[in-house]
Amino acid sequence: MTKYVLVTILLCGLVTWLSRVVPFAVIKNLTVPKWLINFLSFVPVAIMTAIFVESLLTYHAGQWPGFNLENITASIPAILAGVLTKSLLAVVITGVIAMALLRLVGWG
């Protein structure tokens, strides 16, 4: 491992760690105003939606995003599994099997 790789890993680790822990230290020592609690209460649903939708789109610099058709297709049975079972594990396994099948038949 070269020094270039090692220094990169250490510095990237440091900025990531700070992003993770500084908010904890700040919130611990701060009376959080009510509007901020209200604002932050939407983080879960907003960020999970954003992460999901990001996986359905493909970024092309300077153009409108494209659609990731294989992820969109595999999402349908996964969502159905969620509605039917309300089980996280069932959703994950259904989605993975759906994707494996898609690629097996050559649609992926």
Added chain:
Amino acid sequence: MNAELTFKSGFKDVVPTLFGYIGVGLAMGIVANTSHLSVLAVLLMSLIVYAGSAQFIIISMLLAGSPISAIVLSTFLINSRMILMSMSIAQYFKKDSLLQNIALGSLLTDETFALSMNKINRTDHQLRPRWLHAANILAYLVWAAATVVGCLLGNLIADPNQFGLDFAVVGMFIGLLYLQIITDRSKTLKTQLLVVLFVAIAMFFLMRFFPGNIALLIATLLGCGFGMAVSPHD
């Protein structure tokens, strides 16, 4: 998932998310291997940086010989959503010591954050450090192991994606989002669905101008503001 907040139940609750770590971790190890990174470098990166999408970017930038400052800035931008998640979850640990808070924050991920937000809907909005530590530590070890195994197997498996494992992460967020919507009783179903719709549309427009990771951060911030605006005031 039940209302228990023991160390053991943390282990149990995190299991469904492990498929995602294994799928992405193997893929990352294989990519690292083909990018001529050593097993030691992969292990150190997984233990020190510990961030899925950022690690892919770091590897590709290292391969391209990018300046360290550019790699660090990219990593910060991709992971800056951690700031929002940490701020959001930290409220549940205000009574715990600073050391506990730092330890919890150090290993927080998208997945264990989302899992915690599902959990509080079943525990009357309580979390305990031991429960999150258990989930965090198991996820951390599985991630490190998966990336190392991926790197070691790099030459044997040409295409790990043929087994569909790369979809495990997407599937997990589908499950977590769905469970979040149906179990979060602090907001009306209508408010939540409006936020989902708003963020989805915002992502499409933002990705015209920004790569996914940046669009994700802006869409989340806009979505939170939108949620505040449309939720019924009391």
